[in-house]
Amino acid sequence: MMHSISPKPxxxxxxxxxxxxxxxxAVGLGAGLGTCLAGLxxxxxxxxxxxxxxxxxxxxxxxxxxxxxxxxxxxxxxxGQGAGLLFAVRFDDRPSFExxxxxxxxxxxxxxxxxxxxxxxxxxPIPVPDMNNASDGDLLVAWALAEAADRWGRPDYRALATExxxxxxxxxxxxxxxxxxxxxxxxxxLKPDHVVVNPSYxxxxxxxxxxxxxxxxxxxxxxxxxxxxxxxxxxxxWRLPADWVAVSRGSxxxxxxxxxxxxxxxxxxxxxxxxxxxxxxxxPALRAAVDFWLDPAHAAPPAWVDLRSHAMAPYxxxxxxxxxxxxxxxxxxxxxRPEALPSVAEATAYYPALLTLQARIAWAERGLTxxxxxxxxxxxxxxxxxxxxxxxxxxxxxxAALRIGG
Numbered sequence: 091m092m093h094s095i096s097p098k099p100x101x102x103x104x105x106x107x108x109x110x111x112x113x114x115x116a117v118g119l120g121a122g123l124g125t126c127l128a129g130l131x132x133x134x135x136x137x138x139x140x141x142x143x144x145x146x147x148x149x150x151x152x153x154x155x156x157x158x159x160x161x162x163x164x165x166x167x168x169x170g171q172g173a174g175l176l177f178a179v180r181f182d183d184r185p186s187f188e189x190x191x192x193x194x195x196x197x198x199x200x201x202x203x204x205x206x207x208x209x210x211x212x213x214x215p216i217p218v219p220d221m222n223n224a225s226d227g228d229l230l231v232a233w234a235l236a237e238a239a240d241r242w243g244r245p246d247y248r249a250l251a252t253e254x255x256x257x258x259x260x261x262x263x264x265x266x267x268x269x270x271x272x273x274x275x276x277x278x279x280l281k282p283d284h285v286v287v288n289p290s291y292x293x294x295x296x297x298x299x300x301x302x303x304x305x306x307x308x309x310x311x312x313x314x315x316x317x318x319x320x321x322x323x324x325x326x327x328w329r330l331p332a333d334w335v336a337v338s339r340g341s342x343x344x345x346x347x348x349x350x351x352x353x354x355x356x357x358x359x360x361x362x363x364x365x366x367x368x369x370x371x372x373x374p375a376l377r378a379a380v381d382f383w384l385d386p387a388h389a390a391p392p393a394w395v396d397l398r399s400h401a402m403a404p405y406x407x408x409x410x411x412x413x414x415x416x417x418x419x420x421x422x423x424x425x426x427r428p429e430a431l432p433s434v435a436e437a438t439a440y441y442p443a444l445l446t447l448q449a450r451i452a453w454a455e456r457g458l459t460x461x462x463x464x465x466x467x468x469x470x471x472x473x474x475x476x477x478x479x480x481x482x483x484x485x486x487x488x489x490a491a492l493r494i495g496g
Contacts, residue, residue: 262274393406428453
């Protein structure tokens, strides 16, 4: 997310009526795959994660390819568009991918590079009033394009991903002394005596994907220096990362950035998600988040905590936070039970649904399911290889479901 948009997500009734579709998917998987072959999940688990994508698509993806943030007045972010693209390619949903990409490029593209404006506001006199980019959204879009190029044999996607990677290096990667920093956007984050960064924008798997696509030492430096920054920029009683952090241009330690609440909140909760997804099981910030959320002093994990006053939200975290907690706990333990993860249907709005599906994909990619045969990873959500790319097994079991509303 970008700038100051991080309110408590708006409540809305969870959708139901998915059982028939999931049961049909489970039957199809059972008939075609047996119970567990070559590291594939059991049919019920596979059907559940496919059902989560179908639920996300039905609830938050418009037919024209716009991903709607239902907790923020229906606006759209480059982050949401990028996540939608990544979900679509991981689930071999090429029609949805093409719709999302077409809308994103038509509406959010900036005039002077291949990066994207960070937000679209439907119904506004100027729907895209700010052409500044958001680096997390650009990273997700470029990552998804690189994977789509391999899965579907599209050199044009690879070329666009490469151009986006080059523009990210040119516009938002900053060398400050011996440290490589990721700016949250091309404009507005360089101050006279400090640089503002958002720790949750360091999406380790995306950095690695772009390093393979466009080799440059800065990608590895971003990961390494980002981990060091996350260790230094932890605050308060629980030593947690802040949503927004000021990195001094001198020798002073990082501090929570002025202009935003000094909180571990809706942005910073993605830090343990990204650390777990990247396999950084020993990262102190990952352990700190789990310890905070599981602190027995809490009746339930609070949605946020002020890192200066230690005041906490008067309401618990949502299902997206619970998904990240389960993922982070399993990452530390090295295994876990995927049924502990909430479903997308439990989410009250777009953002917790987004985090839930990202956590499911990260869980599968890291092979965290205890007792699973093979690696335990759900193959349909793994990054496609160039060798395996164009014959994904999903096509044989749910081609009709690729239609919007299917």
